[in-house]
Amino acid sequence: MPESSSLTVGSLGESGLLARILPRLKGAPALLGPGDDAALIAAPDGKFVITVDTLVENQDFRLHWPSGFESSGFDVGWKSAAQNLSDINAMGAYASSAVISLTLPHETPVAWVEDLAEGFSAAVRDLGASYCALAGGDLGRGSELSITAAVTGTLATDRPVLRSGAKAGDVVAVNGVLGVAAAGLALLEETRSHREWSEAERVLVFGQRCPSPPLTAGPEAARSGASAMMDLSDGLLKDGLRMARASGVCLDFDSSALAEDARQLSDVAARLQKDPMDWVLGGGEDHGLLATFPPSAILPEGFRRVGVVKAIAGEGNHASVFVDGRAPGAYQGFDHFDG
Amino acid sequence: MPESSSLTVGSLGESGLLARILPRLKGAPALLGPGDDAALIAAPDGKFVITVDTLVENQDFRLHWPSGFESSGFDVGWKSAAQNLSDINAMGAYASSAVISLTLPHETPVAWVEDLAEGFSAAVRDLGASYCALAGGDLGRGSELSITAAVTGTLATDRPVLRSGAKAGDVVAVNGVLGVAAAGLALLEETRSHREWSEAERVLVFGQRCPSPPLTAGPEAARSGASAMMDLSDGLLKDGLRMARASGVCLDFDSSALAEDARQLSDVAARLQKDPMDWVLGGGEDHGLLATFPPSAILPEGFRRVGVVKAIAGEGNHASVFVDGRAPGAYQGFDHFDG
Numbered sequence: 001m002p003e004s005s006s007l008t009v010g011s012l013g014e015s016g017l018l019a020r021i022l023p024r025l026k027g028a029p030a031l032l033g034p035g036d037d038a039a040l041i042a043a044p045d046g047k048f049v050i051t052v053d054t055l056v057e058n059q060d061f062r063l064h065w066p067s068g069f070e071s072s073g074f075d076v077g078w079k080s081a082a083q084n085l086s087d088i089n090a091m092g093a094y095a096s097s098a099v100i101s102l103t104l105p106h107e108t109p110v111a112w113v114e115d116l117a118e119g120f121s122a123a124v125r126d127l128g129a130s131y132c133a134l135a136g137g138d139l140g141r142g143s144e145l146s147i148t149a150a151v152t153g154t155l156a157t158d159r160p161v162l163r164s165g166a167k168a169g170d171v172v173a174v175n176g177v178l179g180v181a182a183a184g185l186a187l188l189e190e191t192r193s194h195r196e197w198s199e200a201e202r203v204l205v206f207g208q209r210c211p212s213p214p215l216t217a218g219p220e221a222a223r224s225g226a227s228a229m230m231d232l233s234d235g236l237l238k239d240g241l242r243m244a245r246a247s248g249v250c251l252d253f254d255s256s257a258l259a260e261d262a263r264q265l266s267d268v269a270a271r272l273q274k275d276p277m278d279w280v281l282g283g284g285e286d287h288g289l290l291a292t293f294p295p296s297a298i299l300p301e302g303f304r305r306v307g308v309v310k311a312i313a314g315e316g317n318h319a320s321v322f323v324d325g326r327a328p329g330a331y332q333g334f335d336h337f338d339g
Numbered sequence: 340m341p342e343s344s345s346l347t348v349g350s351l352g353e354s355g356l357l358a359r360i361l362p363r364l365k366g367a368p369a370l371l372g373p374g375d376d377a378a379l380i381a382a383p384d385g386k387f388v389i390t391v392d393t394l395v396e397n398q399d400f401r402l403h404w405p406s407g408f409e410s411s412g413f414d415v416g417w418k419s420a421a422q423n424l425s426d427i428n429a430m431g432a433y434a435s436s437a438v439i440s441l442t443l444p445h446e447t448p449v450a451w452v453e454d455l456a457e458g459f460s461a462a463v464r465d466l467g468a469s470y471c472a473l474a475g476g477d478l479g480r481g482s483e484l485s486i487t488a489a490v491t492g493t494l495a496t497d498r499p500v501l502r503s504g505a506k507a508g509d510v511v512a513v514n515g516v517l518g519v520a521a522a523g524l525a526l527l528e529e530t531r532s533h534r535e536w537s538e539a540e541r542v543l544v545f546g547q548r549c550p551s552p553p554l555t556a557g558p559e560a561a562r563s564g565a566s567a568m569m570d571l572s573d574g575l576l577k578d579g580l581r582m583a584r585a586s587g588v589c590l591d592f593d594s595s596a597l598a599e600d601a602r603q604l605s606d607v608a609a610r611l612q613k614d615p616m617d618w619v620l621g622g623g624e625d626h627g628l629l630a631t632f633p634p635s636a637i638l639p640e641g642f643r644r645v646g647v648v649k650a651i652a653g654e655g656n657h658a659s660v661f662v663d664g665r666a667p668g669a670y671q672g673f674d675h676f677d678g
Contacts, residue, residue: 038388038432043386047380051376051475053440054487056481091376138391138393140395140398141395143397148393148440150391153377163374230375
């Protein structure tokens with residue numbers, strides 16, 4: 001925990017802390033914002049999507065990294081917002097509200113929590129979630145720092161884009177970076193000192209600290225007739241397998257379409273003795289979009305073709321993912337309870 | 340943590356755990372339930388209320404009590420649901436959906452988590468939240484057990500009942516028990532052994548473990564013209580002061596109207612050398628409703644008059660709460676960051 005401020009959460013108390021946080025939560029206006037038992041949010045088409053995600057210190061983020069880098073409250077707030085906004089994006093929706101629950105150790109500096117609120121707000125603003133109200137939340141004490149956000153959204157079209165709609169013959173496309181957050185994580189965890197990072201390496205670390213989901217791309221894909229869509233949170237292969245299973249198909253990725261992603265990570269991969277394709281295929285936390293489109297569809301801006309949907313081949317076979325028509329072998333995604 | 344099962348969260352993995360939890364989350368049907376990036380919920384009147392609350396082990400609940408009592412996953416799930424459903428109730432709304440985020444230590448028994456899901460579902464069902472879909476959530480690892488739920492709701496009338504609407508001359512009323520959860524907490528924490536509890540004492544402990552917010556009373560109060568309303572989560576005086584400040588008035592509680600509440604707690608209070616009125620005025624976690632009604636209103640079923648709203652008396656005075664026209668003195672509520 002940074003020691004820049006002597007004022008801690010424990011010494012300030014709940015209402016004092018709220019008075020520091022609320023002015024920093026700047027978003028779109030709600031019908032009724034923070035301060036009552038619940039907030040009131042518009043749902044103009046008579047329905048809304050909702051998601052929830054938690055970030056826990058030393059599981060989903062670190063404050064102190066082996067490289068000596070210190071993550072700020074801003075980073076953690078940004079990441080919490082980005083992760084949840086991405087889930088709404090992946091349904092083909094615009095975020096309409098966020099509520100935030102913070103669990104804070106007694107000794108957490110108030111300045112750190114203020115920074116977290118600023119980071120959450122900045123992500124909502126800078127990522128373009130311009131309809132998203134920051135509608136309130138909950139504060140509590142714990143021995144472990146964590147932040148949970150629930151975010152709601154309004155669909156761009158009359159129905160959500162699900163994981164289960166991919167059909168044989170559809171184009172597989174992605175929007176956003178692949179492997180950047182994983183490369184950034186490797187730099188944070190496996191380099192001797194953050195002071196030695198090049199400018200290009202700092203950009204990768206920034207992608208891990210403050211991911212940039214392409215927030216207008218989800219609604220745009222919905223309007224362009226995407227047959228299936230999901231957030232890329234756990235890596236292309238693992239998330240692709242989820243889509244394949246939900247749709248009852250196989251996703252075949254084309255490694256040549258991913259070669260440029262790998263090439264951009266090749267310098268840092270060489271330095272850390274990694275295969276950059278591992279990051280591209282297996283790295284999570286980039287929060288881009290994986291989508292499928294009918295063969296006739298024109299891919300909306302920002303989407304690029306990375307493969308094709310195939311039918312499950314014959315008796316005894318399962319929904320699966322391939323790379324260049326073969327089992328992807330060693331490439332694996334992230335399981336919260338593994339290892 | 341109970342050791343009834345050798346299967347732990349860490350050994351089962353995320354998808355295996357989800358497969359155990361989801362069938363136990365039984366609620367009303369959602370337009371789209373768990374399994375995609377977000378759930379889809381109906382908001383028939385074009386708006387919805389939303390709230391979020393977190394329960395953290397050893398802050399908001401204990402698994403092992405000084406009295407030797409062991410809280411079950413069922414209790415924790417019930418409490419999480421009850422607390423959030425109560426916030427929706429207090430807006431004059433019916434719950435429409437809940438999403439749940441669990442942070443679980445590696446060694447948490449799977450059976451305990453299953454029990455938690457059962458408890459959450461049971462509260463939704465047994466408390467009468469019959470429109471509430473259990474719409475999904477998030478699973479993650481942490482060193483500290485916690486559960487966050489975000490719950491949405493549909494207003495019973497065309498506007499929510501706020502804390503800020505109390506007017507001088509209005510009747511102050513409550514619905515639900517007062518001090519029961521606090522008395523139960525004292526039994527759990529301050530008695531030598533839970534094996535010595537009488538049947539009446541077990542009922543009080545049950546009120547702490549599994550509070551029963553009066554879930555149809557909030558919408559009913561809204562329809563009956565309640566001028567202000569809020570959930571009683573932190574005690575009558577502390578929550579009353581919040582309402583007084585939001586409304587710019589004073590709330591004057593009539594101790595004679597609370598005497599019966601105190602009398603029902605007098606045996607256990609005597610045994611623990613407490614003043615039962617401390618529990619009635621200061622005890623939190625009962626999750627009843629505090630509401631004000633115009634003097635002409637007929638109180639809806641379950642509400643009872645406990646005081647009157649007064650104007651702030653003269654220059655230099657503030658919004659406040661009184662008991663029998665006097666400052667309540669020692670009675671205090673609960674602050675998450677005090678002590």
